[in-house]
Amino acid sequence: MGGRRGWARKYQIRLWITDAVAIALVMWLAHAVRFGMDAIAEVSGPAAPNYWWLSLAFATLWVLQLGWSKSREPRILGHGAEEFQRVLHASWRTFAMIAILGFLTQWQISRGYLLFALPVATVALLAGRAGWRSFIHYQRDRGELNAQVVVVGPVQSSQNLIRRMRNTSRAGFHVVGVCLPPTAWGVLDEDLQDVPVLGTIAEAAEIATRIGAEYLIVSGTDQLSLQEARHLGWQLEGTNTGLVVAPAVADIAGPRVQISPVEGLPLLHVEPPTFGGGKYVTKAITDSMAATLLLILAAIPMGIIALAVKLTSPGPVFFRQVRVGRNESLFTMYKFRSMYVDAEERLEALREQEGDRDAGNNVLFKMRNDPRVTSVGRFLRRYSLDELPQLINVAKGNMAIVGPRPPLPSEVESWEEGVARRQMVKPGITGLWQVSGRSDLDWEQSVRLDLYYTENWSLAGDLTIILRTAWAVVKGRGAY
Template sequence: MTFIRPSISDETSSERMGGKDGWSLKYQRRLFLTDAFVVSVTMVLAHAVRFGWDPIAPVVGTSAPTYWLVSLAIALLWILQLGWTRSREARILGHGPQEFQRVVNASWLTFAIIAIVGFLTQWQISRGYLLFAIPLGTAVLVLYRAAWRHWVHAQRDNGELQAQVLVVGPVRTVEQMVRRLNRARRAGLHVVGVATPPGLSLSGAETVVGVPYVGSVDNAVDQARAVGAEYILLAGSDAMSLAESRRLGWSLEDTEIGLIVAPSLVDVAGPRVQMSPVEGLPLMYVETPIFAGFKYWVKAVFDRAVAAALLIASAIPMAIIGLVVKFSSPGPVLFRQQRIGQNMHPFLMLKFRSMHADAEQRLEDLIDANDGDGALFKMRDDPRVTGPGRFLRRFSLDELPQLINVLKGDMSMVGPRPPLPREIAEWDERVGRRQLVKPGITGLWQVSGRSDLPWDQAVLLDLYYTENWSLGGDVVILLRTFLAVFARRGAY
């Protein structure tokens, strides 16, 4: 059977991910240089802060080396750990928390090894020196990685840094997968062809959802190579028997073509999922989401602690903003609006007023100019916004009073967007599940595009967060929020 390689859309790059000329190796080299730079500077600063610029300050202990040798050893070990923990692995770059988690793991493994060496040799390595270097270096590494991720997102939005994939599965499942990946370019998977399981064929079909159809999977390797695929994505794996799936995996050995399996159960990840091999079967155990208990108590304590610290730190800027709002246009300094919180309980959300006092009364006149979709009203050039209000919105400064809502327990630092009562009337039961947790000042919706996101995609992000949140994930979202605010993407 002869396969013809289809032309790839000009909107998406055909550059391969793997290989010596692939984009992943180039990007990993950049990450390595960044990691080496951050770790080196961190160790130099730690030495200078603790011992001044004396390069031969000795470690206390028998046959102990000087601190410049210790700094060099820690830097080399740290850089190697960032590689050993696979923090630069291409498949985790650009999405999910795994990259950041592996960076943190590499840092603490480095700390643990140094502590063990110090214990075994009886070298008394300064704790102040280590407690300055490791946390500071970890924080800067995470921030650098977040900045790189922002660059990756920008590249993927332009169709770059994609892995070419052949999607295999039943027609309806394939159609849904292709549409989903086409909407989510930041996933980094560009569909270059589709195929159906053995025994299923679409007679006379040349494309599926605009993607070339290569037929039933009877020679997976040749079909993948014909369309330039680096991965075969098995969508809805229940459409293929265990023997067929096993043979597919065997056929990809020594071909440099990878296999991705997308189970029928979607939008479930993180701590709820555990993989366990049973009789050769990779079974995925999915815990039922629980919306109360100890981890929610921890989240509440974390929220209030962060909100209190941010309120203290921003007290003077908030006072200045309040004066600007007060004297820039008639009306109150704070805008109070009823929103719907956890379990559909209403509350008054606080914001600095960024619109003229009659904004609510003028809303009906602007409905036809809505730039949003679904239940949201969004307008890029809203005439109701004041001059200072436009600046406040650009940098999300109008939302600072919501820290008070967090202290009161109405909101969380991270969570789904707090909806208006009129929006709920247009929801179905599925969307209502986002109210099982407290709404947040920030969330996946904000760090993923904010007002630029279509309604359906924003809902999917909120639902995903609701059922899969973790405290570590909240910390990552908070860090990403600072980048999103400074980038001003989707803020209007």
């Protein structure tokens, strides 16, 4: 990962080139749309330059802002929403600086020029980043483009951390070994026997530096004293190995966490999740308006789908089913019918079958080649077109565009303690479960993602999920 020849450096250069090209093309288009090919069109105002010079300055400032906001920082590349959020922040700061410049100099910069350049270039930047992220995901699925890490800490917390890293391979961490307390040296569970125990905690820094690990990750402090953790930091000074501390708290987003140093001790303040307030009102209004607009735009495609459903199998066009909404209130959810009308009667017989069924899921019934699905329904499910009528639920206020998966009442009855917290927000048409594997996820993974979203969602995060959903639907991956 690190160094002049490491993959991170090469990836950053590619991002820089992609960003520069995207911004340059959009600024050229903005000038062409607003002023044609007039190269000497001047900005109105005292001592104002022409628009070509302004475009050049605008593009240069934007590229610099993307660097200053650390949107190409290696540790955020390939996972999470932080990269996209930093791109958005850099874009808004660039626009604000241009607006301030126009105010101070009394230059009357064309609003049409700016209103074209800002949103189009921002979308182009996000699209470029999404394209490169798909590339890095493809490489990481093959075991490439990872940071080599050594885990150090108590046995149990180290093993849990390694398992999490393996389950989220696209985060880009490859565990090359573990350092354990002397009393537990050499002890690992059977599923982790392929992870070498490199030494003890006291030897961790020297070992990580010697083998060229890029990060030393401290997995816990119940058997690792504060003095030992501090010494690890000292021993890594001047090396190419970074120190990462994995706190005991998990599944909490960055905005809810603040670090306050107290007498040299970094304390993590975790803000409690809120389930009401201004951002919820904003989300509800935005969802309702967007759903209404999308229903109007999708009226003709939905009509064609309805006709295809009706002509290819007997039964109603829409499938209506009672689902559990926010605060466990019941509502009727709408979908295009993708199964034969006797699907419910055939369910019990299918539950007894083995093989094609998802054996890792004891709550949801999922079957890869479900014989109850019609030929048209299989196509609709693959590209999530059967879910378009759920926009009606969003417009009515029963659902949101982004949220946890809407469960059946029978599922809720079998939930373990704590799972019901996912119903503290409105269920969504799409969500983290949709962009993280859809039906390929097992029950525990789905629950963890839904609970994480429930407590940590944001409007910027919702936008990222929507963009990722569009890509997941086009690929048709994990839907059956």
